[in-house]
Amino acid sequence: MMNVLNPLLTLTELNVTSTGASKDNVEGITDDEYGLAILQSDVLTYAHEGTNVFTAPETDALWVAGLYNETVQITAKGGITSVDQLKGKAVCVGDQGSGTEFNAYQVLEAYGMTADDIEVVHANFGEASEMLKNGQIDAAFTVAGAPTTAITELATSGMDFSLVSLDQEHVDILRNKYPFLVQENLPAGTYEGVDTETICVAVEAALVLKHAHWNVTGPNFIAVHEMLDPEVEAVLAQADETAERIATLGGTPDGRADAIVRNRTWKSFDAEGRVGTEEYLKALIEYYDAFIADDRKAIAELDELDVISSNIIQDHVQELEKFQWFMRSHLA
Numbered sequence: 001m002m003n004v005l006n007p008l009l010t011l012t013e014l015n016v017t018s019t020g021a022s023k024d025n026v027e028g029i030t031d032d033e034y035g036l037a038i039l040q041s042d043v044l045t046y047a048h049e050g051t052n053v054f055t056a057p058e059t060d061a062l063w064v065a066g067l068y069n070e071t072v073q074i075t076a077k078g079g080i081t082s083v084d085q086l087k088g089k090a091v092c093v094g095d096q097g098s099g100t101e102f103n104a105y106q107v108l109e110a111y112g113m114t115a116d117d118i119e120v121v122h123a124n125f126g127e128a129s130e131m132l133k134n135g136q137i138d139a140a141f142t143v144a145g146a147p148t149t150a151i152t153e154l155a156t157s158g159m160d161f162s163l164v165s166l167d168q169e170h171v172d173i174l175r176n177k178y179p180f181l182v183q184e185n186l187p188a189g190t191y192e193g194v195d196t197e198t199i200c201v202a203v204e205a206a207l208v209l210k211h212a213h214w215n216v217t218g219p220n221f222i223a224v225h226e227m228l229d230p231e232v233e234a235v236l237a238q239a240d241e242t243a244e245r246i247a248t249l250g251g252t253p254d255g256r257a258d259a260i261v262r263n264r265t266w267k268s269f270d271a272e273g274r275v276g277t278e279e280y281l282k283a284l285i286e287y288y289d290a291f292i293a294d295d296r297k298a299i300a301e302l303d304e305l306d307v308i309s310s311n312i313i314q315d316h317v318q319e320l321e322k323f324q325w326f327m328r329s330h331l332a
Contacts, residue, residue, distance in 0.1 A: 040099035069202040076139035078160030089138035092128040104141040125150040155191040
């Protein structure tokens, strides 16, 4: 990622560090240790909800873009060909607190098992591969883009191993309970010696950042920064409400950054680089003008189609216009 992004950056340079897992990345964003991080989309969901290993919501890490699918892959000793056979076995579920561990327990749960039904082992992918070859464990979960280096090396080591396939019934159970999971079938030949298709589930690797307003400068920076923060939260809530309404009506909301840029009808934000608070707010007011105008057109159309959706957008416009008033008052 550093090699791709650094040539595009003119004011800064990326310094990349390796961390423990997705949970560490969320906490690093929250603690201002990192400005940008890659983590599994499901862990980002847990962070925002304050569930699993997160004791309270952590909402500073915001989704920017989906990068690629990370496939939940189960490698095992030869002879183990189904998830049911993992019961009572020594199974590596990834690093403690990692996205891999969450996904491993989700798969076990779908098959009627918990962590108590296996001998839990924590290790990274490379370590798990070595432990499997040495007979220290019976199986390992790996959540990464396929083909994965650790599994490729295992497949070419001469060891009698299997890549465990899920069945469609349990894939459907997983996807119904965990909407962030998608089905991904690995073609035959993805790994040496695996000559049949392997049914898996996958999560998306998400690029996230902290919603700091990095490019606002000037003597009123603190006041503007503190004024913008709650508006960021409000707009995110509006996006979530809109997406849920689309899904409720049977549609498919698409919040990926590239899709938003491709499909938007409103103008882009004019302020570029590091600018003063006055210039930034003027550009933001103008941006809101165009966005609100589009929302009002949508309201007029929705009045004839779905009054509930119309009411939702009306509430959004009311909030946006209120914030515009705050910004104009600040500039007065």
